[in-house]
Amino acid sequence: MASKIYQCVEQIGNAIIENKDFLTDLDREIGDADHGVNMARGFTEVLAVLPQEEADLGVVLKKVGMTLLSKVGGASGPLYGTAYMKAAVPLAGKTSLTVADGKAVFEAVIGGIQMRGKATRGEKTMLDALIPAQEAYVAAADAGADAATCLEKACEAAREGVEYTKTIAATKGRASYLGERSIGHQDPGATSATITLESIRDFVKGM
Ligand SMILES: Nc1ncnc2c1ncn2[C@@H]1O[C@H](COP(=O)(O)OP(=O)(O)OP(=O)(O)O)[C@@H](O)[C@H]1O
Ligand SMILES: [Mg+2]
Numbered sequence: 001m002a003s004k005i006y007q008c009v010e011q012i013g014n015a016i017i018e019n020k021d022f023l024t025d026l027d028r029e030i031g032d033a034d035h036g037v038n039m040a041r042g043f044t045e046v047l048a049v050l051p052q053e054e055a056d057l058g059v060v061l062k063k064v065g066m067t068l069l070s071k072v073g074g075a076s077g078p079l080y081g082t083a084y085m086k087a088a089v090p091l092a093g094k095t096s097l098t099v100a101d102g103k104a105v106f107e108a109v110i111g112g113i114q115m116r117g118k119a120t121r122g123e124k125t126m127l128d129a130l131i132p133a134q135e136a137y138v139a140a141a142d143a144g145a146d147a148a149t150c151l152e153k154a155c156e157a158a159r160e161g162v163e164y165t166k167t168i169a170a171t172k173g174r175a176s177y178l179g180e181r182s183i184g185h186q187d188p189g190a191t192s193a194t195i196t197l198e199s200i201r202d203f204v205k206g207m
Pocket of ligand 1: 027031032034035038073074075076077079113116117118119124125126127172173174175187188189190
């Protein structure tokens with residue numbers, strides 16, 4: 001039987017693949033119309049190569065990261081690849097996750113994306129979804145909430161972050177070439193990051 005982590009990655013991959021055209025259309029507005037295509041190609045390969053029975057979270061997430069690094073082009077390939085590889089580090093040898101592990105994963109993922117991309121909050125990138133999501137997750141976790149509630153709060157904050165990206169100009173990545181003209185459009189990477197978090201939330205709720 002497929003491991004829980006395989007099933008979770010499968011849920012993320014299916015959601016990304018379902019949203020391929022939507023993500024590409026968003027990237028058409030402020031980029032080069034490839035974000036959905038890039039991400040869907042990456043996750044199609046991930047679902048093809050991932051060992052279904054492997055339960056070690058670190059092993060699986062490292063494989064996801066390496067596959068995305070090699071298959072997804074553009075800016076988001078190295079960024080998402082790094083994010084999954086970094087997520088693998090605090091989870092090495094584990095087959096299940098606690099709320100506290102989730103905090104460590106957020107920290108590793110955001111640290112990795114910032115190390116690679118040198119972006120910060122407010123530059124109209126995936127970080128505008130992920131950093132507020134992390135804050136909401138940590139606040140809920142510190143208040144003693146369960147995993148599903150922490151993830152629900154994280155998703156709400158990520159959605160607000162996506163809305164916020166409509167109000168600001170891009171200063172990183174291809175969209176920065178548009179400057180002020182990028183205002184009014186939601187960021188594709190923030191959107192795919194939110195879709196990822198929502199898939200994880202739905203998976204955890206269904207467990
Ligand atoms: N430095 C960065 N840090 C974090 N996220 C970034 C950065 N640069 C771009 N992004 C994210 O990547 C998304 C675009 O991904 P996409 O797959 O379309 O790559 P791309 O911009 O087309 O890459 P390239 O310009 O190399 O072709 C943006 O919407 C943004 O969220
Ligand atoms: Mg693009």
